[in-house]
Amino acid sequence: MVGWLKTILPWLLLAVLLLLPKTNPSDNLIRLLFITAVWTTTSLGWNLLGGMAGQVSFGFAVFFGLGAYTTALLMHAGHSPYFGFIGGAAIAMLASFLIGLPTFRLRGPYFVIATIGVTEAVRVIMNNLDVTGGSSGYRITEDQPFSQNEHYYSAIVAVALAVLVSTVIANSKFGLALRAIKQDEDAAADLGVNPYTSKLWVHAIAAGLTGIAGGIYARRAAFFYPGDVFAFQTGISILLMPVIGGIGTVWGPVLGGVIYGMVEEEISVKFPNLHLLIYGSLLIAIILLEPDGLLGLLRRVFRLFPSQQAKTKLAGNPG
Amino acid sequence: MDAVEYLDLLLKSLLLAGVYAAMAVGMTVIYGVMKIVNLAHAGFLMLGAYFALEMFQRFHVDPILGSVLALPVFFLFGMAVHWLLIRWLPKSDTPTLASLLLMFGFWLVLQNIAYLIWGNEDQSILTPLTLSSVQIGQISIPKVNLVVFAAAVFCMAVLQIVFHRSWFGRSMRALIQNPYAAQIVGVDDQKTARLTFGLGAAFAGFAGGLLGMLFSFSPDFGRPFLLRSFVIIVLGGLESVSGVALGAILLAILETFGINIPLPVYWHGWSFHYLPPSYQQVIPFALLVVVLLILPKGLSSLFNRKWKAA
Numbered sequence: 001m002v003g004w005l006k007t008i009l010p011w012l013l014l015a016v017l018l019l020l021p022k023t024n025p026s027d028n029l030i031r032l033l034f035i036t037a038v039w040t041t042t043s044l045g046w047n048l049l050g051g052m053a054g055q056v057s058f059g060f061a062v063f064f065g066l067g068a069y070t071t072a073l074l075m076h077a078g079h080s081p082y083f084g085f086i087g088g089a090a091i092a093m094l095a096s097f098l099i100g101l102p103t104f105r106l107r108g109p110y111f112v113i114a115t116i117g118v119t120e121a122v123r124v125i126m127n128n129l130d131v132t133g134g135s136s137g138y139r140i141t142e143d144q145p146f147s148q149n150e151h152y153y154s155a156i157v158a159v160a161l162a163v164l165v166s167t168v169i170a171n172s173k174f175g176l177a178l179r180a181i182k183q184d185e186d187a188a189a190d191l192g193v194n195p196y197t198s199k200l201w202v203h204a205i206a207a208g209l210t211g212i213a214g215g216i217y218a219r220r221a222a223f224f225y226p227g228d229v230f231a232f233q234t235g236i237s238i239l240l241m242p243v244i245g246g247i248g249t250v251w252g253p254v255l256g257g258v259i260y261g262m263v264e265e266e267i268s269v270k271f272p273n274l275h276l277l278i279y280g281s282l283l284i285a286i287i288l289l290e291p292d293g294l295l296g297l298l299r300r301v302f303r304l305f306p307s308q309q310a311k312t313k314l315a316g317n318p319g
Numbered sequence: 320m321d322a323v324e325y326l327d328l329l330l331k332s333l334l335l336a337g338v339y340a341a342m343a344v345g346m347t348v349i350y351g352v353m354k355i356v357n358l359a360h361a362g363f364l365m366l367g368a369y370f371a372l373e374m375f376q377r378f379h380v381d382p383i384l385g386s387v388l389a390l391p392v393f394f395l396f397g398m399a400v401h402w403l404l405i406r407w408l409p410k411s412d413t414p415t416l417a418s419l420l421l422m423f424g425f426w427l428v429l430q431n432i433a434y435l436i437w438g439n440e441d442q443s444i445l446t447p448l449t450l451s452s453v454q455i456g457q458i459s460i461p462k463v464n465l466v467v468f469a470a471a472v473f474c475m476a477v478l479q480i481v482f483h484r485s486w487f488g489r490s491m492r493a494l495i496q497n498p499y500a501a502q503i504v505g506v507d508d509q510k511t512a513r514l515t516f517g518l519g520a521a522f523a524g525f526a527g528g529l530l531g532m533l534f535s536f537s538p539d540f541g542r543p544f545l546l547r548s549f550v551i552i553v554l555g556g557l558e559s560v561s562g563v564a565l566g567a568i569l570l571a572i573l574e575t576f577g578i579n580i581p582l583p584v585y586w587h588g589w590s591f592h593y594l595p596p597s598y599q600q601v602i603p604f605a606l607l608v609v610v611l612l613i614l615p616k617g618l619s620s621l622f623n624r625k626w627k628a629a
Contacts, residue, residue: 114607114608117607125601276431284421284424287417
């Protein structure tokens, strides 16, 4: 019964999200869902590397920003925005190899610190690059009228793709290898997993998803600058969502992304500095009290009140 | 550039190195004893700068004295943070991601509390010292740099004495060398860890006050210095206090002279180009990655390797 529900719910959710624009919802709701979908995509991408393979990166703003800039430059050259998104993903993946090849030689916290260095360096470079307008930013001009729903659909497709990719990886041999690396890199290597190449590939997939999200974000925003898309804060946000939701699972990052998107839009407008304070406190609480995030907390709550069915099941199967 | 200019820059980078060393030493002792990479270091640096500013504006305390006063205040603060948060972390021989994320979360909290209190305007501490300078031949050095350097070196010297002459220092060194053996001979690791975290925070607050006299600051102040601190402690070999001085000098010199070193570039044939000045900020970050990759055990590993071969 529960297993059946678990397979059907995501499809139901997707159907509701796809049909939503037909019911003439408010522009604000669509915008909110758009932003949430974009952030959730990055959250799922980060989770592949940080949650499944256990390689925490502060540097995903690099891929988000590269996706945004590549899409913008390709659209400026007269290509379709969808080609731009794919181009953004490709460039982000390329960058992920350039970053990963040296930094994956480092382990654990050294990798984490190196990603901070990379993201800071890239932002300074982008601030000074003349081709993209430097620190004054880049503007996308489209000759077709602004279509709220088109942006919305592209974000929903991206997040569906991210969920699909995550689910496939989580249930594959590759996913098993990643979990082995997270638990013990040396033991994984002894069992025939190549940690270095596995990390490189999952980094690339994660970067690709983040790059697509960056492109979709940039196309709707129409104007962006390095201090925004390449900001350290962007990298932090991408890391916070899965950690808050519950790392290593498929739905934890989605939960984190939805909470983040909603809170961000509602609270950050009124109290621009309060939201990071909340996230910081939440991060501390989660690390100390519930390392599996909100999803782990939910599971624990459900275990406190087991359903009648689960009770009889427990009684019927002692041990 | 002529010789005088080089000498001028060299002198200024050495003066900067003094502050850098004071800034990084807190991170080193915490890493050495607890194996925690203290990302909240940036938050302590920033709070130290605001502490000196508030003391100066409200009570007209000289910022140098304010920075020194930050030592006991941040010592207690650091011990409180250890008691509240860090002692609950599982112990480990290597830095854990949980500790990293915890310290990061704490940094976010500190940073955003600072935004709530002081807003996001850039602040700076201006004293009569800021604008006057000392003339040595053709070289003029701002007095503030000299005073800050002196304060930093003095406090480092005091720390060195504590480290080598007190029981607390001995406990710290014992835990750095071998935590298990240290506990067997009766070192109270929890107590030492608490004091060490207090010491690390104290030096971060102190260095923050000094940095606040040299640079303008906002609640986001600590981030570039956090990475610089990390470059320094990696160069210094992560656990040695004297290595920190060496790392600080190297970083300060490379940062200052980075844009004066011609780099070979291949573009229709080989030629030499200088790094544009606007890219100067990239140097510490790039250096961080390079150092982590080439010298993960610090500069001393270079000498050790040679020594072993011989």
